Amino acid sequence: MDIKQQYIQEIVENRDSGASELARRCLEIVTDIIWKIQTNGVAEMKSEIIDFAHALQAARPSMSPIKNLLQTWLDNLQTLPTFTLQEFRLEAMKTAEDLIESSKRAVDEAATTLSQLIKPNSRIMTYSYSSTVFSLIKICRNSGIQLFIPESRPLCEGARLAETTAKLGVDTTVITESQIGLIVPKVDLVVVGADTVFKNGDVVNKAGTSLIAMAAHAANKPFYVAFEKFKQANAEEHSVELESMAESELGLKEQANLRVFNYYFDITPAHYITAWITEDGVRLNR
Amino acid sequence: MDIKQQYIQEIVENRDSGASELARRCLEIVTDIIWKIQTNGVAEMKSEIIDFAHALQAARPSMSPIKNLLQTWLDNLQTLPTFTLQEFRLEAMKTAEDLIESSKRAVDEAATTLSQLIKPNSRIMTYSYSSTVFSLIKICRNSGIQLFIPESRPLCEGARLAETTAKLGVDTTVITESQIGLIVPKVDLVVVGADTVFKNGDVVNKAGTSLIAMAAHAANKPFYVAFEKFKQANAEEHSVELESMAESELGLKEQANLRVFNYYFDITPAHYITAWITEDGVRLNR
Numbered sequence: 001m002d003i004k005q006q007y008i009q010e011i012v013e014n015r016d017s018g019a020s021e022l023a024r025r026c027l028e029i030v031t032d033i034i035w036k037i038q039t040n041g042v043a044e045m046k047s048e049i050i051d052f053a054h055a056l057q058a059a060r061p062s063m064s065p066i067k068n069l070l071q072t073w074l075d076n077l078q079t080l081p082t083f084t085l086q087e088f089r090l091e092a093m094k095t096a097e098d099l100i101e102s103s104k105r106a107v108d109e110a111a112t113t114l115s116q117l118i119k120p121n122s123r124i125m126t127y128s129y130s131s132t133v134f135s136l137i138k139i140c141r142n143s144g145i146q147l148f149i150p151e152s153r154p155l156c157e158g159a160r161l162a163e164t165t166a167k168l169g170v171d172t173t174v175i176t177e178s179q180i181g182l183i184v185p186k187v188d189l190v191v192v193g194a195d196t197v198f199k200n201g202d203v204v205n206k207a208g209t210s211l212i213a214m215a216a217h218a219a220n221k222p223f224y225v226a227f228e229k230f231k232q233a234n235a236e237e238h239s240v241e242l243e244s245m246a247e248s249e250l251g252l253k254e255q256a257n258l259r260v261f262n263y264y265f266d267i268t269p270a271h272y273i274t275a276w277i278t279e280d281g282v283r284l285n286r
Numbered sequence: 287m288d289i290k291q292q293y294i295q296e297i298v299e300n301r302d303s304g305a306s307e308l309a310r311r312c313l314e315i316v317t318d319i320i321w322k323i324q325t326n327g328v329a330e331m332k333s334e335i336i337d338f339a340h341a342l343q344a345a346r347p348s349m350s351p352i353k354n355l356l357q358t359w360l361d362n363l364q365t366l367p368t369f370t371l372q373e374f375r376l377e378a379m380k381t382a383e384d385l386i387e388s389s390k391r392a393v394d395e396a397a398t399t400l401s402q403l404i405k406p407n408s409r410i411m412t413y414s415y416s417s418t419v420f421s422l423i424k425i426c427r428n429s430g431i432q433l434f435i436p437e438s439r440p441l442c443e444g445a446r447l448a449e450t451t452a453k454l455g456v457d458t459t460v461i462t463e464s465q466i467g468l469i470v471p472k473v474d475l476v477v478v479g480a481d482t483v484f485k486n487g488d489v490v491n492k493a494g495t496s497l498i499a500m501a502a503h504a505a506n507k508p509f510y511v512a513f514e515k516f517k518q519a520n521a522e523e524h525s526v527e528l529e530s531m532a533e534s535e536l537g538l539k540e541q542a543n544l545r546v547f548n549y550y551f552d553i554t555p556a557h558y559i560t561a562w563i564t565e566d567g568v569r570l571n572r
Binding site: 176 | 464
């Protein structure tokens with residue numbers, strides 16, 4: 001397997017990082033590849049890097065920021081004046097670094113805005129792993145918040161997040177997904193990240209998010225979605241491929257007549273969402 | 287640990303049986319104990335067996351049939367004329383056997399009635415393990431039904447049920463609880479059992495049932511609850527203790543600031559339920 005295939009496999013198999021983190025990792029990867037491509041001219045280099053970036057974009061179809069961040073980088077490359085190969089590599093790297101910085105800043109700004117909606121001692125449910133929500137937790141860690149985190153089967157990244165927030169000194173409770181209906185009525189608010197946000201406000205996130213949103217709606221609890229704007233799909237996109245992962249992750253033995261579904265994402269309709277929070281501020285529902 | 291404590295522990299720790307099965311098992315247990323109690327008279331025997339039956343009733347507070355079936359048996363014992371000790375043992379055993387038979391018949395009758403609501407080739411979601419639903423599946427196994435069964439964390443009795451139904455030749459798909467919101471809109475109906483049913487129609491069942499009911503309601507899919515009438519709580523009961531099991535079942539290491547909730551049951555409000563099916567027939571919602 002060559003280095004490009006190794007990188008694509010890394011992105012396909014990553015279950016621990018949020019979509020923003022993974023998008024920034026893709027920019028690090030294309031930057032590294034630019035230094036490894038053996039070629040004679042800028043035109044050939046551009047053509048090869050465009051093909052590779054497209055392959056990375058296709059690796060995680062449910063995660064818009066990978067597509068958007070790489071596309072912005074590719075678009076910027078097109079606008080660069082003609083360089084020597086060495087100059088092109090340096091400029092492409094600089095462009096990627098700027099985008100990574102701007103993405104990190106956006107996540108922190110969204111988290112800071114979100115933190116202004118959270119009263120001290122709030123009981124908060126979150127789900128799966130979101131870098132924006134993790135940034136929020138670090139901001140609020142000394143304000144007496146209590147976290148309630150479903151484990152997030154099959155790979156339990158919720159349980160891993162809980163171990164981390166407990167280490168940060170935050171009072172943290174892990175529940176099974178099956179207890180969501182019991183616990184949502186007992187929290188003050190729910191906040192999740194997003195993998196993709198459609199123009200109509202529908203949110204693609206870890207499968208199970210829609211159940212929490214439904215339960216929050218039924219219990220009249222605020223349900224916030226926080227994300228950097230790179231998560232937004234284009235106006236003409238109303239669906240993404242909902243990725244399905246290995247059946248073996250559920251741990252069952254193969255058997256006749258027995259199948260396993262392992263869809264990783266679901267879509268939460270906008271009408272269950274109280275507000276969308278980005279680096280631009282808070283957008284309330286209606 | 288004496289035999290009585292062993293039996294109580296068996297009932298407390300059982301996670302594989304539905305509430306009806308467990309209630310019938312309790313009758314087998316009291317029958318066995320009656321032959322093991324060393325006593326001189328019927329009065330002393332009655333007093334001892336009443337105490338033990340009460341301890342069994344308290345072992346699984348979320349499961350009404352254990353309370354109801356044992357109580358019916360105890361009430362019947364009170365009406366028996368005075369016997370010799372040997373006659374009392376035989377009559378008490380006979381009474382228990384009759385109740386076990388009548389409970390099994392009720393489960394089968396509820397399943398038969400329910401089967402008349404299921405069209406051939408239906409896509410059916412069920413949840414956790416219900417003996418009534420399992421009886422239904424055996425009735426419908428050759429009519430082309432497809433089953434979709436959440437794994438039912440933490441001990442995954444849903445996955446065990448799925449392995450059994452697949453062995454019976456029924457097309458079976460296991461999902462995580464987190465995929466409930468994705469899959470419910472794709473099935474034709476949901477059917478679950480119950481641990482307790484209140485007079486107002488609210489249903490106590492494995493935690494997560496309320497989420498499926500909410501998702502079914504949102505997707506306009508029928509949500510049926512099937513149970514023998516011994517599951518019904520008394521008119522004056524509007525709540526049960528929702529049992530919480532060992533934190534260790536979720537498999538996390540102990541850590542400062544980190545707790546685990548492991549509530550086994552939730553309450554599904556009557557307004558999400560399409561119909562209640564018992565040995566008496568179908569009661570539609572409104």
